[in-house]
Amino acid sequence: MKKVSAETKVAMPPAPAGRTLEDLAGLDDSELLRIIQSLPLDSSRRAAACELLVSRHRNLVRSCVQRYRRSPEPVEDLMQVGYVGLLKAINNFDPAVGGSLAAYAQPCISGEIKRHFRDKRWQVHVERSVQELVLKVREATRQLTQELGHEPDDAELTKHLNISDADLREARRADMVFQPASLDAPIAGQPYTASLADVLGDEDPQMEHTLDMEAVYAHWGELPRREQRILLMRFYGDMTQAEIGEQLGISQMHVSRLQAHALGHLRQRLLGVQDATPALKLAKAS
Numbered sequence: 352m353k354k355v356s357a358e359t360k361v362a363m364p365p366a367p368a369g370r371t372l373e374d375l376a377g378l379d380d381s382e383l384l385r386i387i388q389s390l391p392l393d394s395s396r397r398a399a400a401c402e403l404l405v406s407r408h409r410n411l412v413r414s415c416v417q418r419y420r421r422s423p424e425p426v427e428d429l430m431q432v433g434y435v436g437l438l439k440a441i442n443n444f445d446p447a448v449g450g451s452l453a454a455y456a457q458p459c460i461s462g463e464i465k466r467h468f469r470d471k472r473w474q475v476h477v478e479r480s481v482q483e484l485v486l487k488v489r490e491a492t493r494q495l496t497q498e499l500g501h502e503p504d505d506a507e508l509t510k511h512l513n514i515s516d517a518d519l520r521e522a523r524r525a526d527m528v529f530q531p532a533s534l535d536a537p538i539a540g541q542p543y544t545a546s547l548a549d550v551l552g553d554e555d556p557q558m559e560h561t562l563d564m565e566a567v568y569a570h571w572g573e574l575p576r577r578e579q580r581i582l583l584m585r586f587y588g589d590m591t592q593a594e595i596g597e598q599l600g601i602s603q604m605h606v607s608r609l610q611a612h613a614l615g616h617l618r619q620r621l622l623g624v625q626d627a628t629p630a631l632k633l634a635k636a637s
Contacts, residue, residue, distance in 0.1 A: 375403055381446040404441050404452070405434060411453055412437055415460045418490055422468070429464060436463030484522045487512055570620040578613035581606060
């Protein structure tokens with residue numbers, strides 16, 4: 352039987368993860384960070400050191416997430432995003448530079464959460480400055496509600512944030528598109544009830560006609576009184592040119608020229624045409 356000398360090195364199996372955590376539990380943050388920086392990414396000892404640091408600073412992640420607890424995003428999802436920021440801070444922090452890991456990690460965690468809202472949650476494109484203002488308005492609303500004992504009004508928010516009323520309105524409009532509602536979703540949140548699409552108005556065919564008449568009315572007073580009467584009798588009274596001429600005591604040809612003049616003038620004013628039309632010149636000559 353072959354003997355194995357005491358000097359022969361025997362490969363030992365890796366220590367269980369639980370045992371590694373126990374071995375590292377007594378180390379402080381700076382010692383754990385040195386281990387993380389000195390070992391390769393696939394090292395079980397390195398992974399255990401990261402796990403310990405994440406466990407120690409999970410309350411820091413929770414405090415960063417608390418600022419966004421009124422957002423429609425689930426807290427559990429934001430916690431996962433916060434842990435990503437914490438791990439980035441752990442991997443990038445250099446204890447030799449000085450300072451504490453918590454002080455370095457806090458902006459990293461908050462920044463990761465903000466990037467999550469900016470890049471993953473917005474259903475339509477919103478400028479980054481407006482996205483950040485939305486978050487500031489939410490936080491200011493929460494803070495002022497606690498301080499004042501009631502939800503702040505617009506004046507209190509604009510004063511607290513030092514922004515204009517227009518900026519506040521823009522932030523609120525952007526907040527509305529953060530989580531748009533489906534047109535097919537029930538209004539009352541209950542099945543078999545009316546949806547938002549059911550209560551939306553259809554396109555009104557008279558709307559365009561109303562806008563056209565408003566445009567005509569803006570220049571109606573520019574027409575001579577007789578031409579106004581001719582247009583009213585022709586298009587509202589449904590009278591022929593011969594009937595109009597008989598009522599006004601003029602010929603049908605004259606009615607035709609005056610009608611052409613009135614319509615040409617209105618067309619010119621509505622379309623912004625500068626040159627007079629032949630019909631307009633003819634009517635002026637008459």
